[in-house]
Amino acid sequence: MSPPDRRPVAILGGNRIPFARRDREYAGASNQDMLTAALDGLVSRFGLQGERVGEVAAGGVLKRSRDFNLTRECVLGSALSPDTPAYEVQQACGTGLETTIHVANKIALGQIESGIAGGVDTTSDAPIELNEDLRRLLLDLNRTRSTTGRLGLVRRLRPGQVVPALPRNEEPRTGLSMGEHQAISTKRWGIGRAEQDEIAVESHRRLAAAYERGFFDDLITPFLGLERDGNLRPDASIEKLAKLNPVFGDGAGATMTAGNSTPLTDGAAVVLLSSEEWAAEHSLPVLAHLVDAETGAVDFVHGDDGLLEAPLFAVPRLLDRNALGLQDFDFYELHEAFASQVLMTMKAWEDPAFCSERLGRDEPFGSIDRGKLNVTGSSLAAGHPFGATGGRIVGTLAKLLTERGSGRGLISICAAGGMGVAAILEREA
């Protein structure tokens, strides 16, 4: 079967609010507040007040049940036309890129002409649920009609049940946090402490430099007094990071610290996509095109692969399908969930054994030129509000390609649940 006619999908720009560390500047802001702020910033930058766009797709990981229609609520509270439909996607840290793919696909098929994709997350205004025993008891109570039956149920009440259930950053099937999972992979791949700290320092240095030269001036809308990412430490150094104690992993071999792992953060990011025609009608320059994307997953529960290793497989599949080699890129955006995740990914693609046994290739997949990797910093410096990261990266990469004039960029984002999302962006000369 031949692929259907696909129209090119243009990326017109991105907008996000600066990311804040947990319980800091955005402690009083909800997911809805942050996503609306990012959306309204995009709307004013591109003059979309009152405009009906094809759809808005966004999502968040830590969501309250009352936010069942979060994105639609944000659209209703934004300056966009209330006739703009919206929906949510939840794919952990891949959310912001997955929504971009959804919107892009509808544009490619001609179902919509324009769309906004992105995501949001708050770790400060986190959902708190009733204690599970108490929740079941209250549901039973609601179902029970007779007084004696109800009295019987009330006897099940225990003082401990008033303790609420807090959201946990752990995999339901393994009970391990993401950091604990990655600590296993870090050890298995033999990733050292010093190289992780180097990645972290470089991330801070490059993000700070990008801010200094005004790179983010048309990518960020200040929010609640914050103008730059709250986690950014321009003076981060190997010496300072070397003093931190490991927080994930056990014993002498533990290398993952708060400095080379992303902190819990709050924030939101969105990107504007459209058909060529829509961009021309609105006199909006096209920054780049979304060429193709691939989402993958691995069996991290019983299989051989680690929780954050899905991109190791998704990226080669994506590049093969597009007849591209790993060296055919001018920019690489490998989301820095942990410095060791980035290092492990690069190491795996250089490893003949892994490439032959797991990827079925005769040659190693290849190396990445560090000078082209995360050139304006990534999540270690900016922070990582789970759902917002994809939107941050798409907006950043599209602008990098515009600055360069032409070129190709690769995005790779690892996600909880053993998943990974990858995409290719391109700007023709």
Added chain:
Amino acid sequence: MSEGDVQTIELDSPPSLTSLYARAVVAPVLPGGRDELPDRRLELRGAEMEAEHVAAYSRVCGFGVRSVVPGTYPHVLAFPLQMSLMTERSFPFSVIGLVHIANRIDVLQPIPMGSSVDFAVWAEDLREHRRGRQFDMVAEAEIEGATAWRGRSTYLRPGGGSDSPRSDGDEEREPAGELSVSAEWDIPGDIGRRYAAVSGDRNPIHMHSLSARLFGFPSAIAHGMWTKARCLASFEGRTPETFTVEAAFKSPLRIPGKATLRSGRRDGGWAFRLESPDGERAHLIGSLRG
């Protein structure tokens, strides 16, 4: 009021509303003032639009947290100054018994969260009302010398009405049928206490049915400025950067209670009306325009 006669008093800090209410209760037994409004202006410089407080106010009134404060927010900072003027010995009326009948707010420039605002408050335009006499308490907020916000609260002192031809806007009543129902609100019984906590306005008629009864109300009633703020919040996404929002307060809204919001397009802006579920009584009739 000629500029030369105005006495300006600058305050170091916002007055305490609790002691002002105490003064208000005592005031009627003290010798009254003259029969004209005082030529006094109260000023408070450098009031902070403090993010945490704005967020708490926003949650109670239904606004989202934005980088600019809700249009009705500056009122809660100006209100203590108004109360301070109205409870002065020289003020012609006892504040107990005054009825807040209307409020108009002009947002002339967006007020950023975290900004520092200078307030000035005065009373003006004592005039006839068919049910008594009315006057305006005006508040202006400046940011770096430029007027950013203006609030005008109209109070009625009932009694000795002139029965003059209606010139007080009472007849602006929008035929409810022309506005469509946009929301039905279940207003909780503690909304008076929650708004009191963020506005500082602990008038007993809003706090509890028992304290409200002392002042002749069958139950507690919602703050007028809360109902106005709640209505404005419902236009989130449709409120321009600068705008005027007006409200005429009609019958009190008993809490806990239900209310129906009706709205419709009017002259490039919006008209709205908050009424009882049966549509018999209007609580608030308002408009929003850019």
